[in-house]
Amino acid sequence: MILSEEQINRYSRQIVLKEVGGIGQKKLLDSKITIVGLGALGSPVAYYLSAAGIGNLKIVDYDIVDISNLHRQILHFTKDVNREKTESAYEKLHALNPDCNIELVKERIIPSNVKKIINGSDFVIDGSDNLPTKMLINDACINLKIPFTIAGVLRFHGQIMTVIPESKTTCYRCIFGDIQEAPTGMSCSQAGVIGPVTGILGCIEANEAIKFILDIGDLIVNKILYVDLLVNSYDFINVYRDENCIACGDNAQDLVQTLDYGVDRVCQ
Amino acid sequence: MSVKNNKKKELDIRGKICPMTFIYTKLALEEMNKGEFLEVLLDYPPAVENIPYSCKRQELAEVFEIKEIDADKKVWQLILRKI
Numbered sequence: 360m361i362l363s364e365e366q367i368n369r370y371s372r373q374i375v376l377k378e379v380g381g382i383g384q385k386k387l388l389d390s391k392i393t394i395v396g397l398g399a400l401g402s403p404v405a406y407y408l409s410a411a412g413i414g415n416l417k418i419v420d421y422d423i424v425d426i427s428n429l430h431r432q433i434l435h436f437t438k439d440v441n442r443e444k445t446e447s448a449y450e451k452l453h454a455l456n457p458d459c460n461i462e463l464v465k466e467r468i469i470p471s472n473v474k475k476i477i478n479g480s481d482f483v484i485d486g487s488d489n490l491p492t493k494m495l496i497n498d499a500c501i502n503l504k505i506p507f508t509i510a511g512v513l514r515f516h517g518q519i520m521t522v523i524p525e526s527k528t529t530c531y532r533c534i535f536g537d538i539q540e541a542p543t544g545m546s547c548s549q550a551g552v553i554g555p556v557t558g559i560l561g562c563i564e565a566n567e568a569i570k571f572i573l574d575i576g577d578l579i580v581n582k583i584l585y586v587d588l589l590v591n592s593y594d595f596i597n598v599y600r601d602e603n604c605i606a607c608g609d610n611a612q613d614l615v616q617t618l619d620y621g622v623d624r625v626c627q
Numbered sequence: 628m629s630v631k632n633n634k635k636k637e638l639d640i641r642g643k644i645c646p647m648t649f650i651y652t653k654l655a656l657e658e659m660n661k662g663e664f665l666e667v668l669l670d671y672p673p674a675v676e677n678i679p680y681s682c683k684r685q686e687l688a689e690v691f692e693i694k695e696i697d698a699d700k701k702v703w704q705l706i707l708r709k710i
Contacts, residue, residue: 362654371650377685381654 360385366458370412378575384412388458390572391415393480395468395496397444398422399552400510401486402434403561404568409452409459411569416452416459419476420444421467431554468492469622470615473499482568483507486561489625490538497531498606498614500524508567508579510560515553515589517560520598521567521578524607528580529598532606556588636663641670641702648674649681652707656687659709664691667705675703682707 362370362381366388373379379387392413394401397420405418422444424435432444439447445463452461464476468487473495477483483505485496493509500507501524509531510519522530563584570576582595602608638655640648648671655665665688667678675693682688688707696704 367650367654368647371647374653375646375650375681381657 360388366412369456369458373411378573383573383575386572387412387569388414390481391417391479392568392572393417393419393477393483394486395419395477395483395492396486396488397432397434397448398428398486398488399431399512399554399557400561400564401484402432402448403558404484404486404565405434405448405452406455407562407565408568409456409461411565412456412458413568413572414458414460415462417462417464417476417480418445418448418452419464419466419468420448421465427548431552431557433554433558467622468495470495470618470620473615474503477505478503480505482571484564484568485509486564489622490535491620491622491625493531494535495615495620495622497522498618501530501607501611502613502615506571508564510564512552512557512560513550515556516585516587517556518583518585519560519563519567519579520583521571521580522607523571523578523580526580527600527607529600530604530607533601533604534583534598536601536604536606553588556586559586559588635666637666637668639668640674641668643669643674644671645674645677649678652678652682653685653687656682656707656709661709663709665707665709667707668696668702669705670700670702672701675705678705679707686710 370384374381374384390413392408394405397418424439424442424444424447426440428435434448434451445465449461449463466472477499483500485493487493504524506523508521522528567578582597585594585596606614636659640651648669652667679690688709691708692706694704696702
């Protein structure tokens, strides 16, 4: 692949970085990343990855834009209310960077389609808003050995971790596997969320994907970054792999086919 | 050591300004093997210092020679050796 004059100009401020260069830019242009959810987290993720020249983005969302989304879901505008989020996102991402091939998947991620959707991805980013979907993404990515990052946001705080199945790093289920369902009232719609915290966590997710593709820096593995913007705290919490984890442990099974995730029962 | 005995690549970035001067130099160096020479023709005065500085900082190349080849038109020839 030879970078065009326009590409050299477009990506010049990242090509100039020692860690990127033309070699790194070509890796980004060659890469395939799947983003699950085009809401508060998925919006900045998709925006920055498209802008960075990720060559192939698969964007997954079944939902339509609601006016209550707009304070945090920065890919969607007032004119997009009642429009499919994938279509709304595609319009902006394509306008931002036509270099990026974008595949739209207008489906809810469920056990029967998750592997088909993420298969072939170099990296998966969770931008979902509920625990069952995060567990499903965790289990499917581990089974297919696809690296991924998961973030969650609520009120003024958020958390993020990256999992590299090949390296057997601590997975989401190792830590949160005991939680059967989110406590009552603990969803964004009921507990609320401030826009900037979703932006910060989404940007960190995008940065994790870029670092993985380029094989640079340190990923947030075997630890969780916990952010509380109300008091401006950014803390890393070390977490450890559970050898008996049913998703990534020594006797792990393919959970996607057997477990009842309850994705279809998630409160909207 | 001489340029003549080694493989040499030429890059004309006259008309380009920073940071594109370094970016084009970097892209050319990335395609080269260690020890090979890159002869850069440039006419943006700050780049005479900026390119060697950035090449050194990113451990890409070292300066072999800098020559002002046209004082009137302010054109320089910068010879870099890939490291």
